[in-house]
Amino acid sequence: MGKSSIIRRYLEDTFQESYTATIGVGMNVASFELPEGKVVLSVVDLGGQQSFSALRNRFYQGAHYVIVVYDTTDRETFDAIPKWVESLNQSVCTLGDSIVGALVANKIDIEAERVVTKQEGTQLAGVLSLDYFETSAKTGENISEVFIHAASTSQIKTRSD
Numbered sequence: 347m348g349k350s351s352i353i354r355r356y357l358e359d360t361f362q363e364s365y366t367a368t369i370g371v372g373m374n375v376a377s378f379e380l381p382e383g384k385v386v387l388s389v390v391d392l393g394g395q396q397s398f399s400a401l402r403n404r405f406y407q408g409a410h411y412v413i414v415v416y417d418t419t420d421r422e423t424f425d426a427i428p429k430w431v432e433s434l435n436q437s438v439c440t441l442g443d444s445i446v447g448a449l450v451a452n453k454i455d456i457e458a459e460r461v462v463t464k465q466e467g468t469q470l471a472g473v474l475s476l477d478y479f480e481t482s483a484k485t486g487e488n489i490s491e492v493f494i495h496a497a498s499t500s501q502i503k504t505r506s507d
């Protein structure tokens with residue numbers, strides 16, 4: 347649905363039409379400057395296949411910011427979001443904390459095939475207390491915004507730790 351493509355667009359500024367499932371976990375590092383100083387971002391790409399669920403759970407625990415992606419042209423991926431966020435919350439949260447992260451509505455370049463509206467997306471993000479972004483890994487629209495926002499937010503969280 348676009349997790350690896352979003353990361354690839356951000357880190358390499360490229361796009362691949364062909365799909366290669368992420369087997370297990372992919373790890374990447376990005377660094378950039380914010381007004382507050384240099385940020386080094388460790389980006390963990392978790393393969394979505396069912397068989398990796400135990401592996402994913404272990405990575406949830408160390409996350410400072412979680413990016414949950416669905417495909418705006420595939421309603422099933424949107425309908426599955428609450429289930430993903432619930433399993434995240436179970437792994438990440440202690441004492442009533444909720445996860446800090448974003449809901450990302452991807453593939454907005456394929457407007458003619460869009461089936462999940464912006465209104466539905468923002469509403470669900472509100473219910474789940476997540477930030478909301480609409481992206482295209484293909485055109486690059488809003489991709490860097492997601493990562494810069496993640497870095498800014500995680501940095502604040504780390505400082506107050």
Ligand SMILES: Nc1nc2c(ncn2[C@@H]2O[C@H](COP(=O)(O)OP(=O)(O)OP(=O)(O)O)[C@@H](O)[C@H]2O)c(=O)[nH]1
Pocket residue numbers: 347348349350351352362363364365366367368369392393394395452453454455456481482483484485
């Ligand atoms: N048109 C369009 N296609 C996209 C976009 N993002 C991803 N795709 C395509 O969607 C397919 C799946 O993308 P991936 O990024 O591999 O998906 P993933 O979420 O990493 O999937 P798993 O690793 O199996 O969990 C690929 O064929 C991509 O080319 C987008 O923004 N627009």
Ligand SMILES: [Mg+2]
Pocket residue numbers: 349350351366367368391392393394
């Ligand atoms: Mg992938």
